[in-house]
Amino acid sequence: MATTDRQATTLALAHALSAAERGLAVIPLSRTKLPALRSPHRDAPEPAGPPCHGECGRFGHGVYDASTDPVRIRELFAAAPWATGYGIACGLPPHHLIGVDLDTKSGTDSSAALRELALRHLFTIPETVVVLTPSGGRHLWLTGPPDVVVPNSASRLAPGIDIRGAGGYLVGPGSRTAHGVYATAPGTAHLAPALCPPALLRLLLPPPRPAHPAAPPTGDHGRGLVQFVLTAHEGQRNTRLFWAACRAYENGLGPALLDPLVEAAVHTGLSEHEARATIASAARMTGQGNQGGAWGDYGV
Template identity: 85%
Template sequence: MATIDRKATTLALAHALSAAERGLAVIPLSRTKLPTLRSPHRDDPDPTAPTCHGECGRFGHGVYDASTDPRRIRELFAAAPWATGYGIACGLRPHHLIGVDLDTKSGTDSSAALRELALRHLFTIPETVVVLTPSGGRHLWLSGPPDVVVPNSAGRLAPGIDIRGAGGYLVGPGSRTERGVYGTAPGTAQLTPAPCPPALLRLLLPPPRVAGRPALPPSADRHGQGLVQFVLAAHEGQRNTRLFWAACRAYENGIGPELAPALVDAAVRTGLTEREARSTVASAARMTA
């Protein structure tokens, strides 16, 4: 059982309720930045059963538990008294939040990479909410169109730039983690997420399928093997993200159905359950449809 820091939990709940007042759906997080409540289906005997996203009425479905209802939020935190932070679900009404995560751990200057993209594609990042991470990174909050689904990605836009979209979440300001406390940059706390520039939004979406394109391009075998190896190289904390990224690329290139079993097998070998792996691949298929 995790050590309970009641002061940190109380502060996290207060920050989460404040975020909910602004229309942001939240869930409790642990010091490791992961959802605090374990899946109620983790011991289900049938790994091929349809994935539950909260239809069962119980807690423990990660970002699908996210809510703006104060009563439900208090119930979530009451069920997880060891929570020290909260996550903000992306892609939901009214903001349809998109998070641009500028990381510092990759050894690259992600802020410079974003500026280079902006110059190359002729867009500017508007004044918006900026959250500072304990490791020196930044989260930029942007608002997407209601009819567009932005997928999660890691390093696809540029090295060190991760995107949090539908099905993802951002660590909320005021959260306490193992590395420190998240906080808003001066002068941005009261801002609302600014609309994502159209040119940037186009970069965040999967490339459109070309009519008449063959199901298997000539490089499918080599490309598919590379995606499988990418999943096999995942360390703990990267497994689901790498699998989702690889599955998105496979479906974008028309080899998703053929490569899906190999990707699931690779993910299981890294430590994911077969059910988790199949669910992630299915999410990638829906996102890139």
């Protein structure tokens, strides 16, 4: 490895350890801004059930590897000596970080779009940590309530404004990428992430779901499978969802019951990501192919 790369890795580790001291969970990143460690399951057959989030004990699970423990962070970087940056996981305690990415590559003035939203919805962006990106963009660091899950989104709020929430990460200041170095904006390095204004927080959240999923147009059997998932308790939610999805695909109801089963699973406390991954595994198990889809980690 070139000396400059070793220096970049050493600096990235130092910055990551400093961030961890502030309560920010981190992972090593490559020059492409992606997690530096590849999944240990990449060459293994797709397992039945939800994807592994680190339960196997190995590294390579993206934001699920993120930690504030200096010993674990050093182990992560030792396993990825090519890392030149670090990612900060969003949505985790104690900060419950929300990243507002004001992009410049879309050809739109994302800063102006944010100002327009602030005027229209009567909120002000408080003084907070601002990270400058090599492309000229900015990342605003905000914090959310501990009982609110802010999802990741791309240009949903406005063109050029991406949001990083639970399951996402921000490239940390001091990281070196293929396009340059991320740096804290002057005068903001000493600040703590500010509270997200309530009016902005409401814009970041998905519309509320109905109290109960609508009954699927698939007869009593379909309604029974959805009800079976709805009555699941913690510890049996994935198992019940997987069983119900298998029965649905075996009886030719898989496509019709996909959304009702996802809604039922979310109602019991699973994330939509977990629900769709579990249903996709059921589809594969019953020979119906990858019907449910899967999403990767999100980072900026």
